[in-house]
Each structure stands twice: as structure tokens, then as C-alpha cells.
Amino acid sequence: MFDLIVKGGTLPDGRVPDIGITGTRITAVEALDGAEAGETLDATGNLVSPPFVDPHFHMDATLSYGTPRINQSGTLLEGIALWGELKQIATIDEMKARALSYCDWAVSMGLLAIRSHVDTCDPDLKGAQALIEVREAVRPYLDLQLVAFPQDGFYRDPQAEALTLRALDMGLDVVGGIPHFERTMADGTASVAALCRIAAERGLPIDLHCDETDDPNSRHIETLIAETLRHGLQGRATGSHLTSMHSMDNYYVSKLLPMMAEAEVACIPNPLINIVIQGRHDTFPKRRGLTRVKEMRAHGITVGWGQDCVLDPWYPLGTADMLDVAFMGLHVAQMTHPDDMRACFDMVTLENARIMGLDGYELAPGCMASLVVLDAGDPVEALRLRATRRAVIARGKIVAHTPAAEAQLDLPGRPARIQRRHCRP
Numbered sequence: 001m002f003d004l005i006v007k008g009g010t011l012p013d014g015r016v017p018d019i020g021i022t023g024t025r026i027t028a029v030e031a032l033d034g035a036e037a038g039e040t041l042d043a044t045g046n047l048v049s050p051p052f053v054d055p056h057f058h059m060d061a062t063l064s065y066g067t068p069r070i071n072q073s074g075t076l077l078e079g080i081a082l083w084g085e086l087k088q089i090a091t092i093d094e095m096k097a098r099a100l101s102y103c104d105w106a107v108s109m110g111l112l113a114i115r116s117h118v119d120t121c122d123p124d125l126k127g128a129q130a131l132i133e134v135r136e137a138v139r140p141y142l143d144l145q146l147v148a149f150p151q152d153g154f155y156r157d158p159q160a161e162a163l164t165l166r167a168l169d170m171g172l173d174v175v176g177g178i179p180h181f182e183r184t185m186a187d188g189t190a191s192v193a194a195l196c197r198i199a200a201e202r203g204l205p206i207d208l209h210c211d212e213t214d215d216p217n218s219r220h221i222e223t224l225i226a227e228t229l230r231h232g233l234q235g236r237a238t239g240s241h242l243t244s245m246h247s248m249d250n251y252y253v254s255k256l257l258p259m260m261a262e263a264e265v266a267c268i269p270n271p272l273i274n275i276v277i278q279g280r281h282d283t284f285p286k287r288r289g290l291t292r293v294k295e296m297r298a299h300g301i302t303v304g305w306g307q308d309c310v311l312d313p314w315y316p317l318g319t320a321d322m323l324d325v326a327f328m329g330l331h332v333a334q335m336t337h338p339d340d341m342r343a344c345f346d347m348v349t350l351e352n353a354r355i356m357g358l359d360g361y362e363l364a365p366g367c368m369a370s371l372v373v374l375d376a377g378d379p380v381e382a383l384r385l386r387a388t389r390r391a392v393i394a395r396g397k398i399v400a401h402t403p404a405a406e407a408q409l410d411l412p413g414r415p416a417r418i419q420r421r422h423c424r425p
């Protein structure tokens with residue numbers, strides 16, 4: 001007797017088992033003909049996927065677009081300045097309301113785990129207070145990890161070091177930083193060393209905004225690798241963005257990537273943001289600014305895709321849809337081979353979960369009963385259609401469902417019906 005059976009869906013690997021759920025766990029992945037269940041969800045013909053995971057987001061800034069003004073230049077630096085204005089006037093209640101609204105969007109899109117950076121350069125640590133409360137409120141259905149992120153620079157802002165440590169004492173989960181925003185390359189290097197030491201001392205993961213610039217001389221990833229090895233942080237250190245690598249000398253990168261693999265430093269590019277923020281100072285040709293995704297994967301480096309921003313000082317669009325993120329990444333990184341497209345789907349599910357250190361985010365007995373039923377036949381079709389999330393199950397409960405989207409045609413001269421699903425050979 002199961003509490004819930006998801007019948008007949010196709011898994012990303014092509015198998016078509018039923019999924020039996022008992023309480024909050026998956027207890028069977030096999031044919032369950034004749035088995036009794038409290039509830040049955042028919043997923044025949046649809047893709048059943050592990051939940052989507054976003055390992056890089058800013059929930060304290062989300063859904064604030066236009067407050068107090070928009071980013072005129074579209075650059076990272078104006079975005080940081082604009083956020084500096086916004087955080088003066090933001091309140092804890094208002095940040096909580098925006099964050100909870102975003103979490104609702106996320107759940108409706110099957111996005112059930114998010115790592116959010118939280119600015120720790122506010123003397124009142126309003127963002128940390130607000131998001132700790134949000135983390136608790138959403139805990140029954142969404143895993144929210146919080147990164148102590150000294151947005152104005154660990155050393156550039158004289159209060160940042162003490163505030164970041166205080167935010168970690170309050171219970172934030174991950175150590176963050178922004179070495180390329182420090183005043184000097186030396187300060188950036190020192191900040192990476194200090195932050196890795198803090199992560200090691202506290203037994204926490206570290207995830208730095210690292211080299212988010214077009215400047216090929218921004219090489220803080222090198223220090224992150226060395227300090228990861230020095231402090232034994234292998235497998236829990238991440239470089240977010242790494243956009244400078246796009247512009248680096250190829251010989252230097254040929255030394256860097258094996259070292260990243262050796263240190264098990266993961267990478268989170270954020271393609272929606274990288275493609276609009278980078279290259280702003282270029283004329284033509286204009287650089288794409290995305291890091292070397294295919295090359296990293298070929299070296300065995302764990303690479304995810306992050307959303308980063310939705311309707312905030314840096315980005316005027318976004319819908320909490322990790323398929324949008326993977327779709328953009330796939331294009332900018334030219335990952336159009338079928339194997340690469342499949343990999344892009346895995347990056348926004350399994351790979352992102354691995355980067356966040358989440359257990360039980362697979363579709364197997366013993367795993368958490370969280371999954372998404374998509375109006376698509378396989379992962380590539382899900383990407384192509386940015387498929388409707390027909391149902392979202394979080395910890396054994398159906399928490400969202402969406403009717404199939406189908407346009408009704410009324411053409412002169414001939415009957416017609418839209419059929420966007422397409423079975424490939």
C-alpha cells in the first residue's frame with residue numbers, strides 16, 4: 001500500500017517504471033500493476049524528472065526591479081551601486097514578502113532547492129534575518145541554502161568581515177565572497193585565502209562570486225584552487241561565474257582546468273546574466289562572457305547552471321524556470337549535440353544538486369519523494385518546449401499542477417491543430 005503512485009511516466013534515462021511513494025520517500029521504482037495506493041497520478045507519455053535545483057540566486061534582491069530606479073548601463077557595477085541604494089530602503093518584511101513570492105514561482109516550476117547569496121554588508125543584516133525566516137517557512141517543500149555574501153567586498157567594506165562572521169553565527173549555510181570587487185588584486189587574493197580558512201574552520205562549503213569580469217587578468221580561481229587544496233575543501237568549493245576565463249589565454253587555461261579538477265572545485269555559470277552583463281565595454285566583436293563549460297566538463301569538473309537574478313538591479317526578466325536557464329546556456333555554450341543537450345538537463349537537476357551537497361535528489365528507492373511531471377517526452381523536448389510542469393511533488397505531496405498549454409487555431413480554409421510534441425527517431 002503506497003500513499004501515492006506516479007504511473008507510467010518516462011524517466012530522463014528512458015525507463016518507464018511506476019514510482020511508489022510512502023510518506024516523504026520514494027519506496028519503489030518498478031512496475032506496480034495492481035498495487036494499492038491512496039492516490040494515483042497518471043503520467044503516461046510525460047517526462048518524470050528529479051526536481052529542478054538552482055545553485056546560484058539572490059533572493060534578497062529578487063522581484064525588486066525598478067526600485068528605486070532601473071540599471072541604465074546594464075553593467076555589473078551599476079547593478080551593485082543600485083542594489084546599494086535599494087538595501088538602504090528595503091525592510092525585513094518587504095524582503096520576506098518578495099522572497100516568499102519568488103519561492104511560490106519556483107515551486108510552480110518544479111524548482112525545489114535554491115542556494116541564495118545574502119548580502120552581509122548591511123549593518124543590520126536585514127537580508128540574513130529575512131531569509132532565515134523564509135528558509136524556515138519553506139522548509140516543508142523547498143530546500144533553501146543561504147550564502148553569507150559580502151557584496152561590497154570582504155576587505156573593501158571595512159565592516160564586511162565582522163558582519164559576514166556574524167551572519168554565519170546566525171546560521172547561514174555557506175561562505176561567500178567577491179574577490180574581483182576588492183580594491184586590488186592582492187586584496188582579492190587575501191580575501192579568498194581568508195574565506196577558505198573560515199569555511200575550513202567552520203566546516204562549511206564555500207561558493208565565491210569569482211572573476212565575474214571580462215578582464216583576463218582576474219585569476220582568483222587560481223587562488224581558490226590552491227586554498228581549497230591547502231584547507232582540504234575538495235568537493236565543497238565552488239567558483240560562481242568564472243567569466244574571465246572566457247577571455248583568458250588558452251595556454252594558461254590548459255594549466256588551470258586540470259588543477260580545478262584535482263581540487264574538485266565546481267563551477268556555476270549563470271548564462272542569462274553572463275550574456276547580458278559581460279561584454280558591455282566591448283565594441284565588436286562582443287564577447288559572450290560565458291565560461292568554458294564544455295571544456296570543464298571534458299576535464300571531469302562538476303558544472304551546473306544558475307539563474308542568479310530575476311527582476312532585480314541586474315536583470316529585468318526571469319521566471320524561476322531552470323529550463324530557461326539551461327536553454328540559454330545550451331545556446332551560448334553551443335551545446336547542441338544531443339549528448340550535450342541531455343547534459344544541460346542534468347546540469348539543472350542532478351549536477352546542481354551535487355554542487356549544493358543535497359542528498360536524495362534522484363528518482364530511486366530511498367530518495368526524497370520530490371519530482372516533476374513535464375509535458376514532454378524526454379529531456380531534450382523539455383528544453384525545446386520549456387515544457388509545462390503538469391505536476392510538482394515535494395516530499396510526497398502534490399504541491400502544484402498546471403493544465404497543458406495548447407493553442408486553439410481558427411484558420412480560414414482548413415481545420416488545424418497544434419501538436420508541438422515531436423517524437424524523434
Ligand code: FE2
Nearest residue numbers: 058117209308
Ligand atoms: Fe550572483
